[in-house]
Amino acid sequence: MTSFLAFANLCQKVEATSGSLEKIELVAAFLKDLDEAELPVACSYVMGSLFPPSLDLDLGVGPSILYEAIAKACGCQAAQVSDMLRATGDPGMVASAMVERRRPIGFAAFLGEKEAVSLSLKDVHDRFLSIARASGKRSQDTKVKNLQFLFSQAGPLEARYIARLAIEDMRIGVGEGGVRDAVALAFSGSGANAESVERAYNLTNDMGLVAVAARRGTLGELSIMVNRPIKVMLAQLGESIPAAIGEIGTAAVEWKYDGARVQIHKDGDAIRIFSRRLENVTASLPEIVKAARQISAKSAILDGEAVAIGKDGRPMAFQEILKRFRRKYNVQTLAAKIPLRLFLFDLIYLDGKSLVDLPLTERRALLERIAIASPDLLADQVMSGSVEDAEGIYRRALDAGHEGLILKNPSSVYAPGKRGKNWLKIKPVMETLDLVVIGAKWGEGRRASLLGSYRLACRDQTTERLLDLGWVATGLTDEALAELTEMFSELIIVEKGMELEIKPAVIFEVAYEEIQHSPNYSSGYALRFPRMVAVRDDKSLDDADTLERVVSLYKGQRGRGNSA
């Protein structure tokens, strides 16, 4: 049985290694020696997730439960834990330091520290399962107790990774791609390679399942299953309509609906709906469940967009849809205010068979057949190679308040998790904002000595105060970030843990997908998906955009400024 300490040692080594190849080699060597029950657990843990999405389990541990458990296990105050966290920004380090100086209490004191139980990987996982499954009135208590048990048994190194697992952020620099390569390397003797592992992962979305199959040499047998969400196919940004038609030729032209992605699994009468991030949102979306019941298929996986339709018949702002997706109680009341409509555009699985390898035209034909009783559930699609036609459809989509077009290659297969040229999205280019940098945050891991994200503000034209609008991460190379870090090092006012207050002097030109109302920022607005376009050292503070302009851009967004 593998000890949790062995796993924590692996994590420490991987964290201290900078090369990605070396990280992968370390993980692969570790995975090779695990048994079939431990293998899935280690695969998930290394990438910072506790359970595969198909288990539909959420740990439900927020910072307060975590602090309380650490404090109770170590005989200190929760406030001490949170103070230390503010100073270091890393729950793992805090847990480790607290455990290091813990006074032995309870059972451990009685036995003497050395005789305390040593945790196995399985013990830790069993506790996490109990925490996730705790429900009802006393669930908070159960969660704290189980976590407290883990911290009371853990040494400092184990505590570091238990705390990071509890918040599902391992900070060891191995993501999905790294684990995929490690699995391929560990089980290459059984015929696994990066490609076969990736394919199996995209179809199952469960790295543990994939790792076990890779070891057994049965990767080829894994396929899509109803009730197990798979990654959705994504669209690449097209340059323009003529360029997209030039690339694809005759294309399936569809509106890019302004809504949120839904993946619907129909298994007889049982319907499950997953969001783009593959969270189970079934209970929040009763009208989508009802719509999906009209599909005539025994089993199916459908892909589509849920759109919130306002009283004026136009799509409501994205954040309204998010409210629906997040709502757990009084769902019907909110559904009456923010009704959703379903537009289906793809069919991934039908009556026991995966359709991912069929061309789009065949998938669409099957989709039309099973939606024959309710054709208004289908997204409109026009097959055309004419730039003029596509431009007409584009204008109509924008006039109706939607985002633009998606042009799809009619012969393309469904590529789960891929953002490729077979789906090209066309949207109007947003105007950019010139905003003042008023704060910054240190990066993580390799970028710990670089400022990786920046707090932005606009000007209040009447009071001349700066009002914040959120954060932007730059997406720059390390070299460019180092230059920026140096530039800002002159402007630091005060450092609070990972965050810095910056003297307002530098202007960033920032693009974004949408402006939203937000109570979290003093401007009252936030940018959705902000991207830094340029450092505008040609501009001074007085040139920064005003709140007035932010509000006017907000109102002008596809003519639906009044809907939020």
Ligand code: AMP
């Ligand atoms: P983006 O979020 O900008 O990457 O655009 C891709 C998203 O557009 C998808 O994830 C869907 O949620 C959404 N979408 C809207 N209409 C369609 C459509 N007809 N086909 C595919 N995706 C669509």
